[in-house]
Amino acid sequence: MAKYIISLIAxxxxxxxxxxxxxxxxxxxxDIRQHGSKNPGSTNVLxxxxxxxxxxxxxxxxxxxxxxxxxxxxxxxxxxxxxCGLAVVVGHDWSVFLKFSGGKGIASSLGVVLGISPVVALxxxxxxxxxxxxxxxxxxxxITGAILLPILLVVYKYPVKYLYFGLALAIMAVWRHRSNIKxxxxxxxxxxxxxxxxx
Numbered sequence: 285m286a287k288y289i290i291s292l293i294a295x296x297x298x299x300x301x302x303x304x305x306x307x308x309x310x311x312x313x314x315d316i317r318q319h320g321s322k323n324p325g326s327t328n329v330l331x332x333x334x335x336x337x338x339x340x341x342x343x344x345x346x347x348x349x350x351x352x353x354x355x356x357x358x359x360x361x362x363x364x365x366x367x368c369g370l371a372v373v374v375g376h377d378w379s380v381f382l383k384f385s386g387g388k389g390i391a392s393s394l395g396v397v398l399g400i401s402p403v404v405a406l407x408x409x410x411x412x413x414x415x416x417x418x419x420x421x422x423x424x425x426x427i428t429g430a431i432l433l434p435i436l437l438v439v440y441k442y443p444v445k446y447l448y449f450g451l452a453l454a455i456m457a458v459w460r461h462r463s464n465i466k467x468x469x470x471x472x473x474x475x476x477x478x479x480x481x482x483x
Contacts, residue, residue, distance in 0.1 A: 287360055288367070295352045295368040299375020299392060302382055303344040304329050307337055317382075321474075325387035327422045331474070342391045348372060349395025357399070366449045369396035373453060377460055388460040390426045393453050397433065400446070404436045420475040423464035430457035 304324040308316040312333055316324050320332045326345065330338035349372050356368035373393050379386040398405040412429030416422055434450035458465075467473035 288364060291356055291359060291364055291368055292371045295356065295371035296375040297380070298348060298352055299372035299377075300379035300381050300386070301348070302376075302379055302386060303348070304341045304387060305382065307341050307344075308333060312337065317385075323387060324382065324385075326391055327388075330422075330476075345376065345387070345391035346395035346398070348376070349392040349397075350399045351395075353396050353399030363445070365400065366445065369400060370449065370452055372396060373456060377456060388426065389453075389456055390429070393430070393433075393457060396453070400449070401437070401440070401442070404433065404440060407436055408433055416476060421468065421473055422476050423461055423473060424468060427458060427461050427465070430454045430461075 302324045304316050304326060308314045308324075308329060314333065316322075316328055316332060320328045322328070326338045326342040329341050349369065352372040353365045353369045357365035373389045373396060375386075376392040377386045377389045378384045394405060394409060397408060408429040411432050412425040414425075415428045416425035419425075431454055433454050434447055437446045437450040464473060
């Protein structure tokens with residue numbers, strides 16, 4: 285039990301490390317929370333600072349989720365990997381270092397899913413990317429991938445615990461995108477490529 289508790293707490297704190305904030309603040313001298321959508325995530329970094337820092341943030345957030353899952357599996361097996369995967373995303377979304385605010389958890393979730401099921405992660409990535417390319421809404425692609433996750437886990441006949449895991453990730457992702465959903469429905473959501481300069 286102690287192993288589970290320590291692993292979950294550690295996963296939450298790893299997730300709480302905001303790479304978007306650290307990259308923008310330390311390299312570009314910009315507090316990403318004060319610009320654009322004010323969300324400390326790779327999409328806002330893309331709009332405010334450009335493609336290279338956004339790619340760096342996305343990769344670091346993905347690795348954050350992937351490494352936590354791989355280490356948790358090594359320490360305690362698949363059940364611990366699933367729980368720590370959820371914990372790292374909770375940390376990313378509600379970071380203790382950012383007064384329990386944070387990003388929207390898509391890159392971290394993708395890293396977690398990559399560690400749990402590479403084939404499902406690949407399909408989620410393909411579906412999300414296709415929607416982004418077709419409609420130019422990052423949020424719509426992210427939501428699409430999140431909703432597909434539990435469906436794909438069922439399609440690939442994973443045990444029911446994986447379905448619960450996928451549903452939890454999907455619910456968190458959709459909840460974190462609730463403002464985007466409102467803007468999508470009202471036609472005011474920003475499309476990819478609309479860059480906002482930091483001042």
